[in-house]
Each structure stands twice: as structure tokens, then as C-alpha cells.
Amino acid sequence: MKQTDKIYVAGHRGLVGSAIVRSLQAKGYTNVIGRTHKELDLLSQQGVRDFFEKERPDVVVLAAAKVGGINANNTAPAEFAYENMQIQCNVIQCCHDFQVKKLLFLGSTCIYPRIAPQPIPEDALLTGPLEETNEAYAIAKIAGLEMCKFYKRQYGDDFISCMPTNLYGPHDNYDLEGSHVMPAMIRKFHEAKVNGAPFVTLWGTGTPLREFLYVDDMADACVFLLEHYSGEQHVNIGTGKEVTIRELAETVKKAVEYEGEIVWNANMPDGTPRKLTDVTKLHGLGWQHKIDLEEGVALAYQWFRENVEEARL
Numbered sequence: 561m562k563q564t565d566k567i568y569v570a571g572h573r574g575l576v577g578s579a580i581v582r583s584l585q586a587k588g589y590t591n592v593i594g595r596t597h598k599e600l601d602l603l604s605q606q607g608v609r610d611f612f613e614k615e616r617p618d619v620v621v622l623a624a625a626k627v628g629g630i631n632a633n634n635t636a637p638a639e640f641a642y643e644n645m646q647i648q649c650n651v652i653q654c655c656h657d658f659q660v661k662k663l664l665f666l667g668s669t670c671i672y673p674r675i676a677p678q679p680i681p682e683d684a685l686l687t688g689p690l691e692e693t694n695e696a697y698a699i700a701k702i703a704g705l706e707m708c709k710f711y712k713r714q715y716g717d718d719f720i721s722c723m724p725t726n727l728y729g730p731h732d733n734y735d736l737e738g739s740h741v742m743p744a745m746i747r748k749f750h751e752a753k754v755n756g757a758p759f760v761t762l763w764g765t766g767t768p769l770r771e772f773l774y775v776d777d778m779a780d781a782c783v784f785l786l787e788h789y790s791g792e793q794h795v796n797i798g799t800g801k802e803v804t805i806r807e808l809a810e811t812v813k814k815a816v817e818y819e820g821e822i823v824w825n826a827n828m829p830d831g832t833p834r835k836l837t838d839v840t841k842l843h844g845l846g847w848q849h850k851i852d853l854e855e856g857v858a859l860a861y862q863w864f865r866e867n868v869e870e871a872r873l
């Protein structure tokens with residue numbers, strides 16, 4: 561990749577897309593472009609084709625997707641399947657037709673089998689039944705990942721994929737209906753502190769084990785893969801470290817400086833007992849995360865506090 565290459569980041573305003581734009585610009589890439597959902601609906605095959613015809617990007621990062629929490633996935637599986645498959649087909653085919661020199665496709669560890677070996681190696685993909693709560697999304701994403709492999713195999717296109725673990729940081733989604741566990745906790749503890757509430761209620765038992773990666777670290781890994789990786793298999797992106805949801809809650813409580821109690825609502829689902837990525841391959845390529853959980857949570861909370869107006873609540 562050259563510093564002057566035209567790099568199109570699809571989904572450039574989302575949690576992942578905005579971090580990748582920051583990382584590319586910080587690394588001296590001067591020609592990074594994006595289009596808002598309003599400017600370019602990636603569900604429109606003609607719209608995507610016209611955009612590629614006009615802009616002719618050299619490199620593409622596909623960080624646009626219909627993303628959501630357990631409730632959203634449960635209530636709208638058809639939309640999650642259709643929208644993600646349509647976006648991927650439109651963008652991947654145009655990347656081929658307009659001969660972009662590199663495409664990075666983003667999967668997510670929630671598309672690995674529900675009961676995968678832990679830590680989860682890349683070749684665990686498609687080896688068992690999926691987590692029901694996000695099956696539609698998972699099948700769509702798996703199709704995207706495999707498409708990149710098939711375009712590389714049939715046409716020699718340099719289309720690569722990565723599989724980031726749970727991410728958090730600036731521009732995250734704080735809407736309690738659709739958000740992931742980390743932003744939900746940051747918002748709940750912040751609002752409890754502001755309102756002087758004596759306790760905060762959190763879902764589940766607090767025992768599940770989870771891995772969290774600060775999104776700017778993830779973006780750094782994505783640019784690293786764009787610059788150094790052309791393999792057919794996707795690459796996990798994570799820290800290789802896990803905490804219990806209870807330990808996460810204590811870390812967020814400390815960052816927010818909330819003095820009250822935590823109450824666990826065990827009637828609410830815990831989700832899969834453990835989800836940790838195997839990052840041997842990524843480490844073998846020469847990349848390691850830099851921002852540990854405590855520092856990352858403090859940075860995420862600082863962004864939330866400074867951007868509460870703009871945050872997706």
C-alpha cells in the first residue's frame with residue numbers, strides 16, 4: 561500500500577470504521593474516503609457500482625454492516641441476513657470488477673460455533689452449530705468471509721479477512737436496546753452516579769468469561785494486516801486475555817468512580833460461558849495489542865463523558 565492510495569472505508573462513522581480511519585491517517589495515509597449511509601446506501605447495487613465507477617478506490621475496508629445486540633438479532637433475523645449479505649455482495653463484486661488491489665473484510669468472533677474449543681483457533685470456523693441468538697447475522701458474515709476466499713482462489717484477488725473479538729471505545733453504540741455489554745455498563749454506572757442511585761442492576765450471574773479489545777488497537781491490527789498479510793485464511797484479532805463479567809463490572813465501576821452496589825439479575829441470560837480468541841497466528845505475524853482493559857475502559861469512559869450528546873443513546 562502507498563501513502564497516497566485512495567482507501568475507501570465503508571462504514572467510516574461506525575465504531576470500527578471510524579477507528580480504522582483514525583489509524584490510517586495517523587500512519588500517514590492521506591487519501592482516506594468515506595460515504596455516510598445517507599450519501600451511499602450499500603444495499604443499492606447500482607449505487608455501489610456508480611460510486612466505484614466514479615471514485616476507483618485502490619484499497620477497500622468493509623466495516624459497514626447491520627450490527628446489533630441479542631434483542632435486535634432475535635426480532636429481525638431476516639433483516640440481519642438480507643442486509644449483511646447484500647452489502648457484502650455489492651461491495652465484494654465491485655472490488656473485483658474495479659480491480660482494487662486490496663480488500664479487508666471484517667467478521668466477528670460471534671460467528672464461530674457456539675461450543676468452540678477455547679481459545680478459539682481460526683480453523684474452528686464452520687465446525688459446529690452457531691449461537692442461535694445471532695444465527696442469521698453469523699451465516700451472512702460467514703458467507704462474506706468465504707466469498708473473499710473464493711475470489712482469491714478463482715481470480716487471485718487480494719481479499720483478506722479478520723475476526724476481531726469484542727470491541728469497545730469511541731463512537732460505540734450506547735443504546736441499551738442494541739448495545740454490547742461494555743457500553744451498556746459504562747452508561748448504567750455513569751447514569752447511576754449522576755442520579756445518586758444506591759445500586760446498579762446488571763444482567764446474568766457475572767461468571768461468563770469474555771475478551772475485550774480497545775477499538776484503536778483493533779484498527780492498528782487491521783492496518784498491519786492490510787500492509788503485511790495476503791493469506792487465504794482469516795486472522796483472529798484479540799488480546800488473548802479474558803476476564804469474568806463480574807471483573808469487568810468492577811473495572812468499569814472503578815473507572816466511573818461509582819460508590820454504590822452492583823446487583824446481579826440472574827434471571828437474565830449469561831450467553832455462552834466463555835469466548836476467547838486464539839491469537840497465536842496474529843502474534844506470529846508480529847502484532848500484539850498495546851492497550852490493556854483498565855486503560856481502555858478509562859479512555860472509553862472519557863470519550864463517553866465528552867461526547868454524551870453525540871453518543872448513540
Ligand SMILES: NC(=O)c1ccc[n+]([C@@H]2O[C@H](COP(=O)([O-])OP(=O)(O)OC[C@H]3O[C@@H](n4cnc5c(N)ncnc54)[C@H](OP(=O)(O)O)[C@@H]3O)[C@@H](O)[C@H]2O)c1
Nearest residue numbers: 571573574575576597601602603624625627668724726727
Ligand atoms: N462492535 C464489535 O464489538 C465488533 C466486534 C467484531 C467485529 N465487528 C465487525 O465490525 C463491523 C462494523 O461493526 P461496528 O461495531 O463498527 O458497527 P457500527 O458502529 O454499527 O457501524 C456500522 C456502520 O455501517 C453503516 N451501515 C450499515 N448499513 C449500511 C448501509 N446499508 N449503507 C451504508 N452504510 C451502512 C452504519 O451507518 P449508519 O449508522 O448511518 O446506519 C455504521 O456507520 C461489522 O462487520 C462487525 O462484524 C464489530
